[in-house]
Amino acid sequence: MKGIFINIFNKFLTNWSDKKILKIYKKIMKKLIIIISILAILLIVFNIRLIDFNEFFSEKNTVAIVTIIAGLCCLILLRIVKVSNKIKNYNKEK
Numbered sequence: 001m002k003g004i005f006i007n008i009f010n011k012f013l014t015n016w017s018d019k020k021i022l023k024i025y026k027k028i029m030k031k032l033i034i035i036i037s038i039l040a041i042l043l044i045v046f047n048i049r050l051i052d053f054n055e056f057f058s059e060k061n062t063v064a065i066v067t068i069i070a071g072l073c074c075l076i077l078l079r080i081v082k083v084s085n086k087i088k089n090y091n092k093e094k
Contacts, residue, residue, distance in 0.1 A: 029085070033078050040078070044071040 047064040055061070 026085075033082055037075060037078050040071045040074040044068050047071070 044067075047067045050064040051061050051068075052058065
């Protein structure tokens with residue numbers, strides 16, 4: 001049974017050229033980066049609303065502050081991925 005699935009997968013890959021697969025991968029990655037960025041921004045905005053600015057360093061603000069920092073880290077990491085993909089594409093064109 002395992003061999004059947006491997007043969008089907010190999011036939012699927014031989015029908016597709018590497019360029020087609022890379023184009024599909026790039027489109028999916030661009031959309032995925034945008035979706036995750038929007039979710040991170042929404043997470044940051046939602047948690048900013050939960051912060052009590054009168055008692056900023058109280059214990060009930062800890063989860064909101066940590067989640068805001070996590071959302072910002074997510075945005076930074078996604079930006080790094082986007083820039084590294086642009087550099088990789090630039091080097092391939094040369």
